Amino acid sequence: MPSYKKVIWHHGHPDEPVLLYSETGDDGYETRKVDLYRDGRQDYADESTSIGTTFLGQEPEPPLEEIAADADFTLFVIDADEFEAVWRSALRSHGHRVSSEEVRGWVFGTNVHKFLEHLSSWIGYEFDELDWQAIEQALPATDAERADGWYDYPLAGQPQLSVSLAADPGASPVLVRVVGEMDAVLVARIDTLLALLSDGWIIH
DSSP states (O other): OOEEEEEEEOOOOTTSOSEEEEEEOTTSOEEEEEEEOTTSOEEEEESSOBOTTOOOOSSOOOOHHHHHTOTTEEEEEEOHHHHHHHHHHHHHHTTOOOOOOEEEEEEEGGGHHHHHHHHHHHTTOOOOHHHHHHHHHHGGGOOTTSTTOOEEEEEOSSSOEEEEEEEOTTSSEEEEEEEESOOHHHHHHHHHHHHHHTTTOOOO
């Protein structure tokens, strides 16, 4: 069955991707991949399509241990759900229609405030200290493993969005769901922001 990985590429080249997602078959060859850039661009490739400078590798992928040993890379083994979310985001960013109007992901607890600030600014909502106090007080009682353990908070911008948050018991991540009438550009921006903040990036 396929395997999935995410690699942070540490470098200073503005024209090269900084996040590399890939799906690899049992034979070790890539079957799909997505490259994310600092400017938010998302290019992708599969067995029939290559967008931008993203292409499937012509050789089998090196062992995970070899990638992890390279100081230029930080490797994460991910599941199919995380890859599919990134894949859908990349498709949307290039004008492909994807029916979902819900974006899911997670961020570290220390990045929740930053995520909500950026999201609010994109829809013209003034996220202030009172908003944050309400969310900060509610988060400790949330539990992603319970159906009623999520905290829903409205962001009354254009479009109006509902953000649901829940802590992951025994871990630091906070799971996030964003629901609303979102166009492809906004969905792609949210997906990219979640990807960056789940890796501990500091975004000003």
